[in-house]
Amino acid sequence: MRAAASPPQAGGPACVTSPLRAGIRAGLPLVLPTFAVGLSFGVLAVSLHWDPAAPIVMSLVVFSGSAQFASTSVLGDGGTVLAAVLAATLVNLRFLPMGIAAAPAFKGGPLRRAAEGQTLVDASWALANDEGRFDRGILIGATLPQFVGWVGGTIVGAVAGSAIGDPKELGLDAMFPAFFLVLLAPELRNRRSLEVAIGGAALALALVPIVPPGLPIVAASAAAVMGALRQ
Numbered sequence: 001m002r003a004a005a006s007p008p009q010a011g012g013p014a015c016v017t018s019p020l021r022a023g024i025r026a027g028l029p030l031v032l033p034t035f036a037v038g039l040s041f042g043v044l045a046v047s048l049h050w051d052p053a054a055p056i057v058m059s060l061v062v063f064s065g066s067a068q069f070a071s072t073s074v075l076g077d078g079g080t081v082l083a084a085v086l087a088a089t090l091v092n093l094r095f096l097p098m099g100i101a102a103a104p105a106f107k108g109g110p111l112r113r114a115a116e117g118q119t120l121v122d123a124s125w126a127l128a129n130d131e132g133r134f135d136r137g138i139l140i141g142a143t144l145p146q147f148v149g150w151v152g153g154t155i156v157g158a159v160a161g162s163a164i165g166d167p168k169e170l171g172l173d174a175m176f177p178a179f180f181l182v183l184l185a186p187e188l189r190n191r192r193s194l195e196v197a198i199g200g201a202a203l204a205l206a207l208v209p210i211v212p213p214g215l216p217i218v219a220a221s222a223a224a225v226m227g228a229l230r231q
Contacts, residue, residue, distance in 0.1 A: 018137070019136070019137025020138075021137075021141065022137065022141065023127070023137055023138035023140060023144075024142070024144055025141075026127050026138060026142045027144065027146055030142075030146050030149065031148065031149040034145075034146045035149040035150070035152055035153035035156075036153060038151065038153025038154040038156075038157065039154070041154055042055050042056070042059075042159075043158075048076045052158040052159055052161070053158075055068075056158050059150055059154040060151055063118070063147060064088075066091045067088035073087075074087050090222055098120060099120055101132070101134070102117075104134070105134040116140060120139065121143055123146065128142065
C-alpha cells in the first residue's frame, strides 16, 4: 500500500504557484472578449494604412486597450503624434493610483517590481483586490491569458485586416466609442462623476469644429482628470 503523500510545506513550490494558477484560471474567461477587441484594433489600425507590424508591436509593447484606441483614434482623425501620445497618457492616468495601491504586493528590486507592475490591467487589478490588499500571484496570473488574447487578436486582425473587409461595413468603426463607453460606465458611481463625464464630452464636441484633430480628445481627457481630482 502506497504511503500517503505528505502535504506541501509552507513556502514550498505548490504554495508559490497556487495563486498564479488561480489567477490564470480567473483570467481564462477574459481571453475571448480580449481577443475580439484586439482583433478589432488590428483591423482598424490596418484600415488606417498602418503597416501590419505596427499594431502588433504596439500591442506587445503597450498592452493597453485604452491607450492604443485613444492614440489610434487621434491619428485616424488626422491628429499629430504628440496629440496621440497625450490622449493615451491622459486616459491611462487611472493606473497611477491603481499602481500605488498594488505596489506593496510586488517583490524584488526596482527592475523586477517595475516589470511585475506592467501586468497591472483593470480586470486583473479587480480580481486581485481583496479589500485593499492585493494578491501578487492572482494579479500576474490573471493578466497572462489576457495578454495572449490581446496580442493574438491583434495579430489576426492586422494580418487578415484586408481580407476581413471594410471596418465600417462590419460595424467595427463603432469599437472606438464603444470601448471607451465600456471603460467609462463603471466610473459613473455618483452625480459628480456623471457631471465630469458629461462636461468632458460637451467640451470635446464644442472643440471639434474649431481646433485641429486630436486636440478635442486631449482637452476633454485633461478636463476629466482635473474634475476627478477635485472630487
